[in-house]
Amino acid sequence: MGLLSQGSPLSWEETQRHADHVRLHGILQFLHIYHAVKDRHKDVLKWGDEVEYMLVSFDHENKKAQLVLSGEELLETLQEKGERTNPNHPTLWRPEYGSYMIEGTPGQPYGGTMSEFNTVEDNMRKRRKEATSLLGENQALCTITSFPRLGCPGFTLPEFKPNPVEGGASKSLFFPDEAINKHPRFSTLTRNIRHRRGEKVVINVPIFQDKNTPCPFIETFPEDDEAAKASKPDHIYMDAMGFGMGNCCLQVTFQACSISEARYLYDQLATICPIVMALSAASPFYRGYVSDIDCRWGVISASVDDRTREERGLEPLKNNHYRISKSRYDSIDSYLSECGEKYNDIDLTKDKEIYEQLLQEGIDHLLAQHVAHLFIRDPLTLFEEKIHLDDANESDHFENIQSTNWQTMRFKPPPPNSDIGWRVEFRPMEVQLTDFENSAYVVFVVLLxxxxxxxxxxxxxxxxxxxxxxxxxxxxDAVLQGLFYFRKDICKGGNAMVDGRGKTTGSTEPAAEEYALMTIDTIINGKEGVFPGLIPILNSYLENMEVDVDTRCSILNYLKLIKKRASGELMTVARWMREFIANHPDYKQDSVITDEMNYSLLLKCNQIANELCECPELLGPAFRKVKYSGSKTDSSN
Incomplete structure (x- = not known):
């Protein structure tokens, strides 16, 4: 989850006093990196995935599932047995926001050969098996995007009550601070977002109006005036960073051969983000209720929204410099390549002094405005030991701002004095239940x-x-019901033909007839006379590549899953979860998810993930049955 410095965290007031210092030296650090590696090229393709996991305990007797707050201890053991003992260990483990979460990645990045696609699922299986082997009885490592009863009484093990009084990190009515990772970065982020904003974060998710759901659906919070004012009718109210950053996702990072290729990929993939997000939808439940959304994106965006009332346009600017249209966690605000410049039709708020400084240092207009836009934000965490740095050899101040702009795509300069190249991170995907599904989405994006x-x-x-x-x-159900703007002719090449310097030619104004509203089925699978489809294009590419039989079979199985999710032949995880709850014998069609319903759902999810049962409506015949069980949980129920 971005930069993890060690040291003594400063309060928000102390951090704010150093904000200009961090921005000043962050830009100097960026300039040192840029001038050192701007002409670097011919880096080979390297890439890797990041999978986030939740630790879940099953109480079979009482039919209750809880989140286990032992992520830090598990992480320490995994690192000690893995990378600290063997630098070439096949897996790496990192902390995440929740103390019930961990993140796993391959030990070394994958390379540019097609056969690498056939190792992704095996490595994900290794991760699941490795971590599961260290869990207690009736505990499981689950790849679920959102825990359905997150924030409900007793959702953690051990159980803790939230502390909404002053002194806590989040002051949440629902989310106890004990559920936050113990590394000081996480509680400091939580506290400083709240302090900078001037109030608790506000998350309102529309409730799913079922047959017996109260209409209007209204929650009352008599003990909390702030909650009473912030909560909306017909919405599920949440008030803490943990409701967003405490969810899990699936991400992929690529190394490009040069800065111009990285910028080109950044732009092209930005248009794919909403498509893949809808395809991977996996989070329909929040705080024990059935919601009317399928993805976590808006929830996590609101959970870290540190903008003041002035910055949100609710009060005249007095103490702040800018009106800021989005949270720090949102979609990108500008394309980076010259072919994308004419499509930059969003008003971009930027630090004009930083922008001018970058131009004077030889940074081009598009990259300068991108960085100057990121740097309108304040640093949210700062460690006393990390205030004064060697700008020529360190990048902590740059990363302080860069890593807390959580956008759909992230453009990542090389770390100072490293052999790592220019990278692009693809960030919108929701994590899936099985290693097969997660591999399918990763391979689809990398192949694309x-x-x-x-x-x-x-x-x-x-x-x-x-x-x-x-x-x-x-x-x-956006994957079936939604219409998405998409480019009609993606093969003209007029705007996409990039020479060695990243230069392009073509018209300077976008034409409305260049794009049209399409279904995801049309975008992914194609429709005659409308759009060729991404899967047919990928298949055509594969036919022209030398690929061994096993790898080709694996890739085609992955693409088959994506194809059938797009067409509706297979359900998204979100749709499958909705159907499961709707058909549960305890469900009263009132949008409420009880402890027993939550238990039944997560037990089923864990059985599917460990291949202890079939789920054809979710996985279909594309799912390859492999003998493996990493589960330590089962029940005769």
């Missing part, structure tokens, strides 16, 4: 980057339309 570069494909549309797509993607 190869095709984009090989065929010089052009997916660019006005960025405002991408933002509209992001809103649609989060809606219930």
């Amino acid at each position: 980057t190869r095709v984009i570069l090989s065929y010089k494909l052009d997916f660019l549309i006005p960025l405002s339309k991408v933002d509209e797509n992001m809103k649609v993607a989060q809606k219930r």
